[in-house]
Amino acid sequence: MLGRDHALQLLEEALARSPADQAEVVMMVGDSAVTRFANSMIHQNLAESAARASVRSVFGKRVGSAATNRLEPEQLRAITERSAELARLQTENRDFVSLPRPQPVAAVRAMSVATDASTPEARAAVVAEIVAMAKQEKCQVSGVLSVESNELAVGNSLGIRAYHPSTLALLNVIASDDTASGYGHWMGHDISQLDHKAVAWTAIEKCILGRRPAEIAPGGYEVILEPAAVADLLQFLAWLGFGANAVEEGRSFMCDRFGSRITGEQISIWDNGLDPAGIPLPFDFEGVPKQRVDLIEGGVANAVVYDSYYANKQGKQSTGHALPAPNTYGPMPLNMFLGAGAASRDDMIRSTRRGLLVTRFHYTNVVQPKETVITGMTRDGTFLIEGGKLGHAVRNLRFTQSILGALDGVQLIGKDAALTDRSVAPALKLARFEFTS
């Protein structure tokens, strides 16, 4: 780790050397360690020290970028010069206006000493306990226990200086045997908050309950989607249409629908980089502070996210959702929330006449972007519910379903939102979800 002062000093030096009209420097430095296990043994175990520095240079309306993974002065000098050279050789981008100006950035706590101090031995001991639990129940376990310590520093020649240190810890467990598998997951910045036995037990219990799954016919079913499955849907919505670029290009589901209801009235989805319930990030990769953006409010299409390029293009303000430059994906929400409700898991099960409980999805992919139709498979815990009672496990099914269409049929929203894969979402009970094979 560089530390705030050293990181900002490197930014200053790189910016000072820039011959361009405007320049931006982004540095990402970090240590990470991944203890991966499969078949109840640690089969891949690694640690990495990595850095990335990139410089974006602007001459008028010509923009070029260069990057390196080394932070020595001569390397930073080289990429500053290289990006300036590329920018000079560039053609004009008539839509480029300016790099953003500085705005105050809130500090957000996302560092944990415990995560930073995690050791290979301690991680192996955690995995050993999980393996022992699984062995007792005659399951195998696979998964990953990983930790990261990161620093993000962004500066530009207009005065932006932003620095954010963070840690992240993650545990995924899949318990499996010949006929079943179950999934457990935890993510957070402080590894001392991780209850690995609880995560392991969630996976193991689903594996036990999932044994000898029954055949089931495809078709439309009531579903309860657990938070991991809901998080997957949210990420696809972000990818498909919550960015200002997707609206401009005419391919977003939000196009021409602002102010209109596009999904269930109970559904509210927003992005908030400052909320500690998620993985907080106080500014984007241009150093612009992240604002809360209410994307869908009460089922109504309300707003999309912006970076400085699309904000300038459309006469709006950046909402702080830029990705690292050069970015061809447009602005993207990275801290999604779906508003929790009041229903318990039991409430949802009791409300289901004949439906499916889905733990998570696998290999989801887009079929029709504007209609938000995606396809994928269920995995790691799929159960039939009949007459308000959780019943037998069923085989995994493929689904092909419009996300907004599914959310339009929302009947109950869970009271406990969980952080899964960077999104915070509760479980949802939906009237109908189409399983196609």
Place this chain on the structure above:
Amino acid sequence: MRRTRGPVVTPAALPQAINRLPRRAIRAIFWRAQRRRSPTADVSAPDTGDSTFPPGGIVNDLAKFAVDRAIAAGASYADCRIARRRRESVHVKNSVVDALESSEHLAAGVRVMANGAWGFAATDRLERADLERAAELAVRIAKASATVPGEQAVSLEERRPVKDSWASQFEVNPFEVPLEDKINLLLDADRVLRQQEGIKVSTGTVAFSDEEKDFVSSEGDEIHQHKVESGGMISATAADGTRVQERSYPSSLDGFHAAGGWEIIEGMDLKGGAEVIGPQAVNLLSAPPCPRERTSIIIDSSQMALQIHESCGHPTELDRVFGTEASYAGTSFLTPDKLGSLRYGSSLVNITADATVPGALGTFGWDDEGVPAQRTFLVKEGVFSGYLSSRETAPRVGMSSSGTMRADGANRLPLIRMTNINLEPGDWDLDELIKDTKRGLFLHTTKSWSIDDKRLNFQFATEIAWEIKDGALGAIVRDATYQGITPEFWGSCNAIGNQDSWQMWGLTNCAKGEPVQLMHVGHGSAPARFAGVRVGVLEK
């Protein structure tokens, strides 16, 4: 600029329109694919003039030092890779260059076995002290791994060490081509795309990569490899307020890539492709949807590449078979008990893994464990016959490593990855094959894909399809999808195109592992026909 309505591609012109450009342009690059040369024959690559890694130089010494430190710290096996990777990409969208980047990446990774378990540590600081730290950390990690062991200690099959080098070939160093030429080539193609009324988004990309790596092991290996890759694509998105349709050329996803230089880009004729795909994207808006039925389908060679990738490449990764990827992408239905006996496809189907095809993306001299590049049958006359394997996994099925351990950079652990996974050509001329098909669909260019975690249940969509009626291509249909279960699907293969219609494609976005690694792989295939396939999944 006044926009003129572009030429509407008539059905009669389609076989030439869809096939002429890729074949003429790209086949020239791959004529050498007909002659298989051994890795050691390609030693004399043109000097790029700025090699960071002269043989026997500083990098080699550092790698040896790291390996020595790891053995001293208690490893029973150690290897070190140090790699420098240089990349450049230009991206054009709606007639502006919206991304232009040049990047460098230098890193070292030390892989060790200690106490019968694996450890790995990577660093991007290359002072001796950093390499020493990485070596010691790798050993410490391996010893921690050993506290949660498998039923047996990890062991590697015996092999002879290698001291040699390999380089890919290119005619024109893409890093020496003026930026202006790259930008102008893309803007020219973009201009043609935008001449078509109804095109809302036009994009174009060219991307280049140059990687040099050194591999040193405690068994005495010293291997130096150097590979230059080039690739690109264009795409057009048409929108009319209700519908959105996209067409890509020469292929979709990240485009077409090969081991070669600027000549790859010129050979693609992006401007010529733009003349075809712009009108097609617009025509798709008003095309009828793919009918929902069971029918014969002919799949074009670029979509065959993805079909092979998902339904054969991945399930034959032996580490996946043994459950090592269960926490991410899943396992495989091709269990060892099925080796040599499972009917994977019809007797026409021969699928090989071949890391020796000159100019292909998945080609190298030695894998990241020092095992020589080779050609292996995965499916032979329809029977499941082989795996993509490693020194650790192959002995468990009574075989020798098929040389497929590849890492996405020196800072990543090698995993079993695809090399070039190819459907061997058959006998059919494409025009004759269409004539022979009474009724069906001709599906072209990947749009989306999804497959289950055992690689059985899949669903694909293509950008465009043509109806086949009485042996001729008819109207286009939109939103074409097809679905199947892997062995049933391949079992229904009743015709495969010949060498003339065979094409080697290169994909750059194959993802595997935690942390995720992207691998560059090749897939060669001709168009092929399958009977009784479920299409039109979206329609009720």
